[in-house]
Amino acid sequence: MSNNRGELAIQASGLIKTFGKTKAVRGIDLEVPAGTVYGVLGPNGAGKTTAVRMLATLLRPDGGEATVFGHDVVREADAVRSRVSLTGQYASIDEDLTGTENLMLLARLLGHRKPGARTRAAELLEAFGLTEAADRQVKNYSGGMRRRIDIAASIIKTPDLLFLDEPTTGLDPRSRNQVWDIVRIIVGQGTTVLLTTQYLDEADQLASRIAVIDRGRVIADGTPGELKSSVGSGSVHVRLRDAAQRSEAQQVLVRTLGTDVSLQPEPVALTARISGEDSGRAAAEQASRALAELAAAGITVDDFSLGQPSLDEVFLALTDHSASDSEEEVAA
Amino acid sequence: MTTATPEKETAPSVAYVPTAESLGAVLASGEQPPRPSAWSASVTFGWRAMLKIKHVPDQLFDVTAFPVMMTLMFTYLFGGAIAGSTGEYLQFLLPGILVMSIAMITMYTGVGVNTDIEKGVFDRFRTLPIWRPSALVGALLGDVCRYLIGSTVILLLGLVLGFRPEGGFTGVVLGVALLIVFSFAFSWIWTMFGLFLKSEKSVMGVSMLVLFPMTFLSNVFVNPETMPGWLQAFVDVNPIAHLVAAVRSLMAGTPDGGEILWTLVSGGVILAIFGTLTMRLYNRK
Ligand SMILES: Nc1ncnc2c1ncn2[C@@H]1O[C@H](COP(=O)(O)OP(=O)(O)O)[C@@H](O)[C@H]1O
Ligand SMILES: [Mg+2]
Numbered sequence: 305m306s307n308n309r310g311e312l313a314i315q316a317s318g319l320i321k322t323f324g325k326t327k328a329v330r331g332i333d334l335e336v337p338a339g340t341v342y343g344v345l346g347p348n349g350a351g352k353t354t355a356v357r358m359l360a361t362l363l364r365p366d367g368g369e370a371t372v373f374g375h376d377v378v379r380e381a382d383a384v385r386s387r388v389s390l391t392g393q394y395a396s397i398d399e400d401l402t403g404t405e406n407l408m409l410l411a412r413l414l415g416h417r418k419p420g421a422r423t424r425a426a427e428l429l430e431a432f433g434l435t436e437a438a439d440r441q442v443k444n445y446s447g448g449m450r451r452r453i454d455i456a457a458s459i460i461k462t463p464d465l466l467f468l469d470e471p472t473t474g475l476d477p478r479s480r481n482q483v484w485d486i487v488r489i490i491v492g493q494g495t496t497v498l499l500t501t502q503y504l505d506e507a508d509q510l511a512s513r514i515a516v517i518d519r520g521r522v523i524a525d526g527t528p529g530e531l532k533s534s535v536g537s538g539s540v541h542v543r544l545r546d547a548a549q550r551s552e553a554q555q556v557l558v559r560t561l562g563t564d565v566s567l568q569p570e571p572v573a574l575t576a577r578i579s580g581e582d583s584g585r586a587a588a589e590q591a592s593r594a595l596a597e598l599a600a601a602g603i604t605v606d607d608f609s610l611g612q613p614s615l616d617e618v619f620l621a622l623t624d625h626s627a628s629d630s631e632e633e634v635a636a
Numbered sequence: 637m638t639t640a641t642p643e644k645e646t647a648p649s650v651a652y653v654p655t656a657e658s659l660g661a662v663l664a665s666g667e668q669p670p671r672p673s674a675w676s677a678s679v680t681f682g683w684r685a686m687l688k689i690k691h692v693p694d695q696l697f698d699v700t701a702f703p704v705m706m707t708l709m710f711t712y713l714f715g716g717a718i719a720g721s722t723g724e725y726l727q728f729l730l731p732g733i734l735v736m737s738i739a740m741i742t743m744y745t746g747v748g749v750n751t752d753i754e755k756g757v758f759d760r761f762r763t764l765p766i767w768r769p770s771a772l773v774g775a776l777l778g779d780v781c782r783y784l785i786g787s788t789v790i791l792l793l794g795l796v797l798g799f800r801p802e803g804g805f806t807g808v809v810l811g812v813a814l815l816i817v818f819s820f821a822f823s824w825i826w827t828m829f830g831l832f833l834k835s836e837k838s839v840m841g842v843s844m845l846v847l848f849p850m851t852f853l854s855n856v857f858v859n860p861e862t863m864p865g866w867l868q869a870f871v872d873v874n875p876i877a878h879l880v881a882a883v884r885s886l887m888a889g890t891p892d893g894g895e896i897l898w899t900l901v902s903g904g905v906i907l908a909i910f911g912t913l914t915m916r917l918y919n920r921k
Binding site for chain 1 (some may be wrong): 670
């Protein structure tokens with residue numbers, strides 16, 4: 305597991321994959337530095353899974369090239385396979401078998417003998433908090449437990465590169481936090497992680513670089529800060545006590561923040577975009593200044609929150625359409 | 637037992653918190669073993685098939701009920717008419733029915749591959765640095781076990797009904813061994829269809845279309861000498877007919893080297909052709 309500074313875990317150029325008439329991936333370039341979490345962010349149908357499957361040697365690209373730690377994913381597939389693990393979007397685990405059996409099966413396929421495989425399975429189940437569920441069939445696991453055993457299965461042999469395809473889609477907030485913690489620990493030990501997600505906050509929490517993909521193409525890439533600053537740092541949501549004060553509040557917010565302020569369907573609610581600075585602190589500063597101005601103008605604020613830009617806002621800023629439009633068009 | 641445990645709800649009283657110590661320790665874990673040999677990987681997949689039989693025992697129904705039905709039906713249907721007595725006919729029929737039943741249940745291999753391969757776990761298998769055909773070879777090793785169970789059931793039923801093979805225990809074992817070896821090779825036809833066709837239903841349909849003529853247009857029920865010339869010509873090149881003749885000869889204690897060789901060679905040819913086609917499809921999936 306050598307992660308020399310500057311080494312590239314993944315280098316892809318012009319990757320293309322077409323299914324019949326669907327152009328799932330139409331020319332993707334990626335450079336993933338070793339030892340980091342790289343986020344691939346995009347709406348449903350953007351081509352994330354297809355791209356991951358090509359990089360993990362499961363699909364043969366129709367065009368373009370990709371290497372993983374310098375090995376070509378088509379010509380040197382076996383060398384690539386010995387360094388990567390994949391946790392697919394849908395459970396890559398045998399649901400009919402128990403947790404122990406699943407891990408033992410994979411440990412034996414990785415060369416452990418039976419007693420060694422049993423020990424390895426037990427220590428992984430323990431580390432992932434699944435000891436109590438060890439002898440239950442995986443089909444009886446909850447969503448969070450499934451994700452954990454799936455990730456445990458991916459690190460039986462610690463991979464140099466781990467693909468996580470939408471690891472938290474459909475999970476409750478607590479399980480999602482557990483998965484985030486696990487990812488942070490894994491990358492802290494030197495494994496490179498390529499993570500796909502539909503959530504900007506997930507990419508923001510975990511990734512040091514993000515590629516935004518839409519309709520099979522990378523439409524932006526950079527650090528989370530760079531991406532967010534291209535959109536604005538978020539928005540302030542304000543709820544007033546008295547609906548009659550709303551137009552006055554709108555004027556105050558426009559004056560202090562210098563951006564658009566939209567009126568929400570509820571007569572007491574307003575939302576203002578915060579622009580400019582890339583760090584969260586600047587956004588918070590601007591927001592608190594806005595609050596102070598509202599108070600000074602004698603406007604009573606009942607509730608207030610500072611929201612991150614959503615994937616949809618990122619999309620609107622990067623393209624001329626929203627994330628959900630994109631999904632429909634791809635599906636059509 | 638595992639299957640009886642109530643679901644989900646046994647949530648641990650303390651919520652799971654991943655820690656750098658516990659996870660770090662399993663991540664850093666020791667020296668890597670060498671990658672497994674082709675044979676050892678295949679046997680491991682065979683073990684998976686055994687575990688699946690343990691957890692989903694229904695799949696043994698096909699390999700027991702169906703052969704029992706076939707044996708009883710044909711012994712009593714044709715016994716009197718063809719050989720004058722069921723006891724005498726059974727000596728001729730049983731090896732044939734054995735071959736026919738096992739050949740028929742090989743089609744479940746295709747159905748199994750077709751449903752299994754669609755599951756996410758195959759993505760994981762296909763990203764492992766192991767001998768590529770091992771997942772399929774292992775599944776077939778599991779099927780071989782089912783063929784053995786089916787054969788045992790038919791032979792026991794045959795003994796009860798009055799089957800008394802001249803070849804004795806050795807002859808019967810050799811006959812079953814030849815049948816199993818051939819069935820292993822023959823099953824690759826179905827792994828190919830299992831990968832190639834879209835649904836379980838179409839796999840079943842195609843299997844029936846191939847298996848019915850191959851098993852019925854043979855020497856299983858009657859001596860082909862009574863058949864019209866064109867049908868005899870088909871029976872002559874039908875590998876199932878040669879397998880039946882070979883198994884019959886072994887169980888009768890008069891091994892027919894020519895038929896045994898024919899069977900082994902045709903098995904080898906089937907394996908070479910359909911094994912290659914299967915792996916080509918598997919790699920492209
Ligand atoms: N095996 C396939 N056959 C046909 N179309 C596919 C296949 N896999 C994906 N697609 C199509 O390719 C596009 C991209 O899909 P996918 O890579 O799964 O996107 P994402 O993972 O970002 O949701 C979608 O329009 C999808 O319907
Ligand atoms: Mg996907």
